Amino acid sequence: MKIRRALLDDAERLYEIEKECFTFEALSREQIVSFIRDKDSTALVAQVNGEIAGFIIGKIYTANGKHAGHVITIDVAVKHRRKGVGKQLLEALERIFLEKGVKFCYLEARADNISALNLYRKMGYVELEKLEGYYGDVHGIRMRKNLRAP
């Protein structure tokens, strides 16, 4: 598996995977393009045998002089799941955040998204707060991890 920065030419494939992963709340093609272009965002793809199997988008926010990383989305195509793609994408994003001096990474997940919650817990994320009504029908869970160099 190879992890690399997403290119504008990848946008169509990323959009295809996004629609496969999320029926509601999917990012639009235009949003994906703007994240790839945005200098404060990091968009990475995982390639398996030359095919894009999944991607992750993260962004660094600064408040009161402090930087925090945020996972905007993580998507793995159905046929590539449960092979470590999600874990490797998240690890790669965390490494980039660390290189940029970011000490914390935040993310949100639906309370019923067992695969995502398991992945995040396994990766060391801890639950911070319950987000009532965050996804309309189901509440969200905000999680945080203290990033440390290995």
Ligand SMILES: CC(C)(COP(=O)(O)OP(=O)(O)OC[C@H]1O[C@@H](n2cnc3c(N)ncnc32)[C@H](O)[C@@H]1OP(=O)(O)O)[C@@H](O)C(=O)NCCC(=O)NCCS
């Ligand atoms: C969540 C998602 C990114 C995981 O990607 P993945 O490549 O399949 O995950 P990995 O193979 O790296 O799994 C790592 C760990 O996560 C957990 N996990 C992943 N899928 C799981 C599942 N279906 N059921 C239970 N635990 C799961 C396991 O602990 C797994 O470790 P293990 O395989 O050694 O048991 C993927 O299921 C996905 O794209 N889902 C749709 C989009 C989505 O919900 N994104 C997250 C939004 S918050």
